[in-house]
Each structure stands twice: as structure tokens, then as C-alpha cells.
Amino acid sequence: MKAATLTILLLTLFSSHAMHRGRDYMRDKVCGEFKSLGKDKFRAGAIIASSRKYSNATFEEILNVVSEIVSIAEKCCPEGADPECYEKESLALSNRSCSDPSPFPKHSGIAGCCLAEGLERKLCLAALKHPAREIPVYVEPSFPEACNAFQNDPQGFQDRYLYEYSRDYSSAPLPVVAASAMNYVSMVAGCCQTGGNRFCFLSQKFLRRPLVMLTLMSNKMCAHYELLGKEKTKLGYIIKFAQKSPNANFQDVLALATDASEMVSRSCSDTFNSTFEAELSExxxxxxNTLSTKDERFRDCCKCCDSTNKMRAYFCIYSLQWTSSPPQLPDFQKPSDEDLCNENRTQAKEHYFFEIARRYTHAPEALFTAIYESSENIVSSCCSDSDPTACFALKRPKAREQIFDLLEKGNELCSQYTNLQFTEFKEKLRENYRKMIPNSAEDVVSGLVEQRSSFASTCCLLNAPPVYCGLKVKSGVSHTCSHDICLLH
Known part of the structure; x- marks a missing residue:
């Protein structure tokens, strides 16, 4: 399916921005795609776009939406159709969304939208979107299961797969998700219609692996950007590069982090063409070119980096974990009060976090992010104070011990998780808790061990899920770090 197909569907059927361009624009685009693609491909695109937008909706709710969309196109797009048909039918659709009960996806914002009328209601409903799933949960069926389901009901199999796959990767660029989802459906159809050859299935799965990895990776990168925004996304890349390659210099890391954040800001909202792979290759x-000379692990990943294997090289780089032996680095100069309050303060803070990250190479990124967010509040408060110097003098000393205590603990926890077998890691935790709380009952200690090991197994990884780990870190930090303490020291 062409990327442009889903572009039109997304912009015209689900976007409030398209509605502002006028009803004739929307009708012409929808009808143009419906006529050029035909009903089946148009419907498939609607399933993908709807499932991405309403990732928490049931399969039946998505099919209800899709049925309405296709029905409007069938009724309003033929030659000679009433020019007012599209406007009337789309308005009726928004009204049915406000009925009680409604057969369409539920959303907490629907009640507010339904207080409005006409175009304002349609704009409000079009802007609604379910939160993206942070961790994919759908497991593709085995070869026999896929063939049995496809042969029993080809259309039902395709619909269900497009729904499940698209809702799992709703943060990835639309063209990437569409290409990967339709590629899988084509693979199953081709292999199962030729006698169900297992070798066909395995060989085609191997060939589609780069597309699967691109979808998974772009989904993570775009979800991170969607959650944190451009500035904190750049900070995240600074931390990742510093922890993976602590021998790199700040200006090199800053340039790469800036390039990465610019790339995702452009590519993640890409709906017209699939530029993500090309930009990622660049x-x-x-x-x-920058880090191969600084770190042999980067050099090994980049050996495969010819014109046809850039993606494989990035997969390798993306999968690199923390450096196993961080270098011994000298003390560094902390930012002054003036550095934090002048117009170049962003780079001063970025340099500061770079220096911390290359020294605490196993501390989870979510911990850095929590510290950064709290730091921003205090820096903003002191810089706007009538006496910034006095404000910083009061608050910065309080932060020193708490911040580095948190970093030490986070670094130690994740270092142990990385370097020990999981059973050894849990036993080490148990020993530590017994020393810390010697009079506690065994079930209390066991509960703490399970809680901490669960956090480590998910968040002691580079590229860990930011929402889950961020909430866990903030919950833990709140016990040891007040709002006034978590700031640059």
C-alpha cells in the first residue's frame, strides 16, 4: 500500500488540521483515494489509521469506525452524488459518536467535545487520540496458526492483524507501520496459498526483519519524542552517547544528539513519504564518522556500514549497552550561577549532564530525566528571583549530597543487574535489604526484592520505556528527594 494512501486517510478522515482546509478539500481527497485504490485497499488503510489513533479501542469499535468511513465514501464519492453528501454524512458520524451508547472508540475527552456543535464538534472529535502503547504486547501467530486463520477467513485474518499490529506501533511514522503491516499480510497470503510451505514462511520472515526492526525502533524513538519533546529528547541522546562512549568529547556528542533530535522531530510526524529510513541512514x-575512532564497539558496528547496510549498522549501535569499564575522569567545572541564567544556559546544562552521564555510565536515563526536570524548576525560580545568587546559595548546597546519592544508588543497582546473573542479582538485593532492615519479616524483604528486580529488568537498559521507568523513578525519588532538593549542585 502506498504511503500516500494512508496520508490522505489520516489527514482527511482523522485530522482536525485537514478540516480547517475546508469540506471540499476533504471530500475531494477522500473520494480521489477511494476511486484510485478501490474499496478493499481503502478499507485496509482505514483500519491501520484508526487502530493507530485509537490504540485502546476494541476490534469491534475499530471495525465500526471503518464501516462508517467506507460507507460515507461509497455513498458520497460516485459521479452525480449530492455535493452536500460528504458534509452531511460526516456531521451525522460525529453526532453518532456522541450518542449514548456509542458503537465507536471511547475516550475521556468525548464528553467535552459533544458539548459543542457542528464544525467545532467535528474538530474536537478529530483531535482526540488514545495514548500510545509504550510496550508492544501483540505476539504474531506461529506459521501453522497464521495459515489456518488465513485459509479459514482471509479477510478476517487481515483485519485482525492490521488492527493488532497498528495499535502496538502507533507512535511509529505512519508509512513505516503501513509498509510493515501490509508486508506481513502479503507474506502470509503468498506462503499459505502455495501449499503452506514452512521454508517460504521462514525465509520471508528473515527478509522482512529489517522492516520489523525499523518499525520497532522508530516506534520507541518517536514515543520518546512524543513524551519528552525536542529539548529533553536531545538530552536523552546526550546521555546515551555519553554512557556508551564516555571517551567522546562534548561537542561531538552534542552535534550527534542535536542531529538525532532534529531527525525524529521531522520523521516522526512524516505522513507524506517514508523518509525515516533515509534520514536514519544519514x-x-x-x-x-564521529565515534568509530573513540570506541571500538562503535567501530565494530560501523564495519558493516556500506551503502546497503546502514540500517544494520544503526541496529547494532542502538543495541549497544553501557560501557563495561568507564574511564577514570578528572573533576569537571560545574556551571556557575551566571551560566545557568544567561541566554546560553541550555548548553551549560547539557554539558553538565554529559559530564555526569560519562561518570555514572549505568545510571538509568529516567533518573537523569527526573533530576533534569526538577532542576529546571529551581533554575527558573532562582533566575527570576530578585537575588539569584542568594537563591542559588541557599538551594544548590542542599542538592549536592542527595543528587549524587541517587546517582550512586542508581548506578550501583544497574551495574549489578548488568554484570550479574539474574539469580545472583536478586540474592545480592536480598543481602542488602537484610543489612538495611535486619528486623524485617522475610515476606517484606521478598516483596522489596521483587519490586526492585522488576524495576531493574525493565529500566536498567539503554532505550528503556520512558513512561514506565519515569514513573517508577519519580516514585522512588519522592521518598528521598524533596521538590526543592533535586537540582544542579
Whole structure:
């Protein structure tokens, strides 16, 4: 399915921005795609776009939406159709969304939208979107299961797969998700219609692996950007590069982090063409040119980096974990009060976190992010104070011990998780808790061990899920770090 197909569907059927361009624009675009694609491909695109937008909706709710969309196109797009048909039917659709009960996806914002009328109601409903799933949960069926389901009901199999796959990757660029989802459906159809050859299935799965990895990776990168925004996304890349390659210099890391954040800001909202892979390949070249001489692990990943294997090189770089032996680095100069309050304060803070990250190479990124967010509040408060110097003098000393205590603990926990077998890691936790709380009952200790090991197994990884780990870190930090303490020291 062409990327442009889903572009039109997304912009015209689900976007409030398209509605502002006028009803004739929307009708012409929808009808143009419906006529050029035909009903089946148009419907498939609607399932993908709807499932991405309403990732928490049931399968039946998505099919209800899709049925309405296709029905409007069938009724309003033929030659000679009433020019007012599209406007009337789309308005009726928004009204049915406000009925009680409604057969369409539920959303907490629907009640507010339904207080409005006409175009304002349609704009409000079009802007609604379910939160993206942070961790994919759908497991693709085995070869026999896929063939049995496809042969029993080809249309039902395709609909269900497009729904499940698209809702799992709703943060990835639309063209990437569409290409991967339709590629899988084509693979199953081709292999199962030729006698169900297992070798066909396995070989095609191997060939589609780069597309699967691109979808998974772009979904993570775009979800991170969607959650944190451009500035904190750049900070996240600074931390990742510093922890993976602590021998790199700040200006090189800053340039790469800036390039990465610019790339995702452009590509993640891409709906017209699939530029993500091309931009990622270009970014990979910059990484290899910059860091191959600083770190042999980057050099090994980049060896495969010819014109056809840039994506494989990036997969390798993306999968690198923390450096196993961080270098011994001298003390560094902390930012002054003036550095934090002048117009270049962003780079001063970025440099500060770079220096911390290359020294605490196993501390989870979510911990850095929590510290950064609290730091921003205090810096903003002191810089706007009538006496910034006195404000910082009062607050910065309080932060020193708490911040580095948190970093030490986070670094130690994740270092142990990384370097020990999981059973050894849990036993080490148990020993530590017994020393810390010697009079506690065994079930209390066991509960703490399970809680901490669960956090480590998910968040002691580079590229860990930011929402889940951020909430866990903030919950833990709140016990030891007050709102006034978590700031740059």
C-alpha cells in the first residue's frame, strides 16, 4: 500500500488540521483515494489509521469506525452524488459518536467535545487520540496458526492483524507501520496459498526483519519524542552517547544528539513519504564518522556500514549497552550561577549532564530525566528571583549530597543487574535489604526484592520505556528527594 494512501486517510478522515482546509478539500481527497485504490485497499488503510489513533479501542469499535468511513465514501464519492453528501454524512458520524451508547472508540475527552456543535464538534472529535502503547504486547501467530486463520477467513485474518499490529506501533511514522503491516499480510497470503510451505514462511520472515526492526525502533524513538519533546529528547541522546562512549568529547556528542533530535522531530510526524529510513541512514553515517575512532564497539558496528547496510549498522549501535569499564575522569567545572541564567544556559546544562552521564555510565536515563526536570524548576525560580545568587546559595548546597546519592544508588543497582546473573542479582538485593532492615519479616524483604528486580529488568537498559521507568523513578525519588532538593549542585 502506498504511503500516500494512508496520508490522505489520516489527514482527511482523522485530522482536525485537514478540516480547517475546508469540506471540499476533504471530500475531494477522500473520494480521489477511494476511486484510485478501490474499496478493499481503502478499507485496509482505514483500519491501520484508526487502530493507530485509537490504540485502546476494541476490534469491534475499530471495525465500526471503518464501516462508517467506507460507507460515507461509497455513498458520497460516485459521479452525480449530492455535493452536500460528504458534509452531511460526516456531521451525522460525529453526532453518532456522541450518542449514548456509542458503537465507536471511547475516550475521556468525548464528553467535552459533544458539548459543542457542528464544525467545532467535528474538530474536537478529530483531535482526540488514545495514548500510545509504550510496550508492544501483540505476539504474531506461529506459521501453522497464521495459515489456518488465513485459509479459514482471509479477510478476517487481515483485519485482525492490521488492527493488532497498528495499535502496538502507533507512535511509529505512519508509512513505516503501513509498509510493515501490509508486508506481513502479503507474506502470509503468498506462503499459505502455495501449499503452506514452512521454508517460504521462514525465509520471508528473515527478509522482512529489517522492516520489523525499523518499525520497532522508530516506534520507541518517536514515543520518546512524543513524551519528552525536542529539548529533553536531545538530552536523552546526550546521555546515551555519553554512557556508551564516555571517551567522546562534548561537542561531538552534542552535534550527534542535536542531529538525532532534529531527525525524529521531522520523521516522526512524516505522513507524506517514508523518509525515516533515509534520514536514519544519514544519521548513522555521522555517528560512524564521529565515534568509530573513540570506541571500538562503535567501530565494530560501523564495519558493516556500506551503502546497503546502514540500517544494520544503526541496529547494532542502538543495541549497544553501557560501557563495561568507564574511564577514570578528572573533576569537571560545574556551571556557575551566571551560566545557568544567561541566554546560553541550555548548553551549560547539557554539558553538565554529559559530564555526569560519562561518570555514572549505568545510571538509568529516567533518573537523569527526573533530576533534569526538577532542576529546571529551581533554575527558573532562582533566575527570576530578585537575588539569584542568594537563591542559588541557599538551594544548590542542599542538592549536592542527595543528587549524587541517587546517582550512586542508581548506578550501583544497574551495574549489578548488568554484570550479574539474574539469580545472583536478586540474592545480592536480598543481602542488602537484610543489612538495611535486619528486623524485617522475610515476606517484606521478598516483596522489596521483587519490586526492585522488576524495576531493574525493565529500566536498567539503554532505550528503556520512558513512561514506565519515569514513573517508577519519580516514585522512588519522592521518598528521598524533596521538590526543592533535586537540582544542579
Amino acid at each position: 544519521h548513522t553515517t555521522k555517528i560512524c
